[in-house]
Amino acid sequence: MTDIKPRVFNLGLAYDDVLILPQHSEILPHEANLETYLSRNIKLKIPLLSAAMDTVTESKSAIIMARSGGIGIIHKNLTIEDHAEEIRLVKKSESGIVKDPITVAPEQTVADVQDIMKRVKFSGFPVVENGRLVGIITGRDLRFEKDPRRRVADVMTKNVVTCSRDTTAEEAEVLLHKHRIEKLPVVDSDGKTLLGMYTFKDISKAKTFPNASKDSSGRLLVGAAIGAGGDYLERAEALLSAGVDVLIVDTAHGHSQGVINAVRKIKGSFKKHDFDLIAGNIATAGAVEALAEAGADAVKVGIGPGSICTTRIVAGIGVPQFTAVLN
Structure with missing residues (x-):
């Protein structure tokens, strides 16, 4: 003992x-x-x-x-x-730039997107096919959609405003204001490979809470x-x-x-x-x-x-x- x-x-x-x-x-x-x-x-x-x-x-x-x-x-x-x-x-x-945004596929349905929105409490997602950005779907696209069986490809916004990987948060904010959008996908030099996404909400929160404790990625x-x-x-x-x-x-x-x-x-x-x-x-x-x-x-x-x-x-x-x- x-x-x-x-x-x-x-x-x-x-x-x-x-x-x-x-x-x-x-x-x-x-x-x-x-x-x-x-x-x-x-x-x-x-x-x-x-x-x-x-x-x-x-x-x-x-x-x-x-x-x-x-x-x-x-x-x-x-x-x-x-x-x-x-x-x-x-x-x-919130994050400075969302490096791994939740995405949906063109063949998914409106009901699928609505379920994901409720579960993760996000209001929009990039639409990706074979690793390439083909559109974006947000609450604005779904607001007046009455058929939950319709494909994402049929209701998504196809002409997506994007930015390059070198875009700063300040530059992203300017683009968001200019085009009156809330989400700005970040793409590679090919203009299609999705790398991340800026959101108006995250940029606004960064201003509202300047002393927030964040990691190197802004989360x-x-x-x-x-x-x-x-x-x-x-x-x-x-x-x-x-x-x-x-x-x-x-x-x-x-x-x-x-x-x-x-x-x-x-x-x-x-x-x-x-x-x-x-x-x-x-x-x-x-x-x-x-x-x-x-x-x-x-x-x-x-x-x-x-x-x-x-x-x-x-x-x-x-x-x-x-x-x-x-x-």
Whole structure:
């Protein structure tokens, strides 16, 4: 049996026990910059993320968090497919340029398009045949269409305004305004191979939420919580394929061998994906060292500090939060 050496701290402080000492400053409030790194590679405009709880964070709240400059962490009390779908909803909610737009085929029906519109909440799609753009179909094309069996090819707009891969968001906005359209497909030099799509909605959102947390493709940042056992690797793979930016190995006791092994396994198994990995929850310097050595890009500090958390009361385990962070 491993020997346990008790250690007693002289003082443990919660945030309610301390105040910041005011000092001389030459910085005006409007000059303050709250940008900070969430993890090794992910920077946020404001240092806020939402809890990975099923009563707090799914796609809707994650979108609001990212638009505001923070990030939402979607909880793990979902099936793997539903979990991945929540990530996709955030990543597709807006982007600088939609690199993989949903497309439809000329032989599909009006009913097919209407079903897709309801499911993904988009109002229009490029029409592609054999990888080449042949038209576009939007709500405007369907507004007065009464026969759901009609083919897309019969109702789509065939003379499509497009732009090249070098078109900037500002130039795309000018074209959208000039032609009074809401979607602008991006095509290759051949004028037909679809590469992506600009949307008026995405460009407008970028102006409305200038501090939004976004990835290199202009999509909103989003995180997801996973466990350290069971289907955690399968879940991680599905979330990464859906585009998640940060995974959090979210457990009650992060300084455990199972969590350390999971961190090492995740970092070693998905090197082809660009993501950061956070692990927790922990409350000691030793836990930070162990998880960092295993490959964690950040740690989640706090055992029992939440207003509704009962860990300290029930189990008598934890460290006051200010002291935990300080250590």
